[in-house]
Amino acid sequence: MSALDTTSTPPLPIDARSLQLESALQLLQQAGALLPEAEPYSQVWLQGVLDALCDLSSKDALTGLSNRRSFEMALAREVDRVARSGEPALLLMLDIDHFKAVNDTYGHSAGDLVIQAVARAISQTVRPMDTVARVGGEEFAIILPNCPHSYGATVAERLRERVADQRLEVSPGQQLQVTVSLGGAFAPQWVRSSPLLWIERADRQLYRAKAEGRNRACLEPHVDSLVSAEERGMLFAVTQQDSE
Numbered sequence: 356m357s358a359l360d361t362t363s364t365p366p367l368p369i370d371a372r373s374l375q376l377e378s379a380l381q382l383l384q385q386a387g388a389l390l391p392e393a394e395p396y397s398q399v400w401l402q403g404v405l406d407a408l409c410d411l412s413s414k415d416a417l418t419g420l421s422n423r424r425s426f427e428m429a430l431a432r433e434v435d436r437v438a439r440s441g442e443p444a445l446l447l448m449l450d451i452d453h454f455k456a457v458n459d460t461y462g463h464s465a466g467d468l469v470i471q472a473v474a475r476a477i478s479q480t481v482r483p484m485d486t487v488a489r490v491g492g493e494e495f496a497i498i499l500p501n502c503p504h505s506y507g508a509t510v511a512e513r514l515r516e517r518v519a520d521q522r523l524e525v526s527p528g529q530q531l532q533v534t535v536s537l538g539g540a541f542a543p544q545w546v547r548s549s550p551l552l553w554i555e556r557a558d559r560q561l562y563r564a565k566a567e568g569r570n571r572a573c574l575e576p577h578v579d580s581l582v583s584a585e586e587r588g589m590l591f592a593v594t595q596q597d598s599e
């Protein structure tokens with residue numbers, strides 16, 4: 356039985372009022388999270404508090420996007436899915452160009468506004484099924500499941516253009532334009548690869564985009580999977596047995 360298996364143990368009756376929830380509630384309040392509307396300390400209310408805490412711990416505070424931890428979990432799930440389904444999935448790493456100069460010239464608050472605007476632009480450009488995360492100060496990652504190879508360069512270019520076309524008001528009457536560089540790599544299909552390796556491959560393309568002058572997208576050249584249809588069937592049967 357795993358530590359998370361709750362099916363074989365009878366639930367313990369808990370008086371929620373005996374739990375020390377002050378810090379958790381304060382944290383949620385500070386973050387502006389909506390507290391559950393149910394009767395305080397009822398089971399439904401307690402579940403609502405736990406759900407709100409989970410939500411908070413998976414989000415980046417500045418942008419509301421997924422944070423690095425949540426991104427890494429989503430990426431591991433995607434690696435698993437690609438290994439089973441063989442569907443093409445793209446990982447894009449995106450970094451704001453010369454962002455230090457934005458901070459140095461306009462101040463940290465203006466820098467924060469720029470990060471938020473870039474986050475919005477990315478979210479509005481991709482599909483709801485895609486995961487958009489802020490994985491570093493001015494670095495974002497986008498996981499695009501079920502993304503055809505022929506579409507990779509188009510989506511990366513659309514993101515680049517969307518940000519470059521934005522006029523950002525960093526203070527009254529003061530507008531600013533920023534650009535981004537992107538690097539992308541597709542997950543190897545029908546093979547259980549490592550999320551870390553996938554990130555490294557996309558990152559390498561991002562460095563290339565920076566080195567080649569920024570404000571551009573570089574994708575790793577695609578190599579067709581060498582796994583035959585018969586091997587795919589065998590691989591799929593094995594992974595199915597593994598999970599049973």
Ligand SMILES: Nc1nc2c(ncn2[C@@H]2O[C@H](COP(=O)(O)OP(=O)(O)OP(=O)(O)O)[C@@H](O)[C@H]2O)c(=O)[nH]1
Nearest residue numbers: 450451452453454455456458463464466467492493
């Ligand atoms: N405003 C703001 N700045 C941040 C945040 N996190 C990191 N930074 C700043 O982001 C800047 C990143 O600068 P660099 O890594 O030198 O990159 P860059 O200037 O964008 O240069 P290139 O990536 O090479 O184009 C640093 O000045 C950090 O202080 C944040 O949350 N808000």
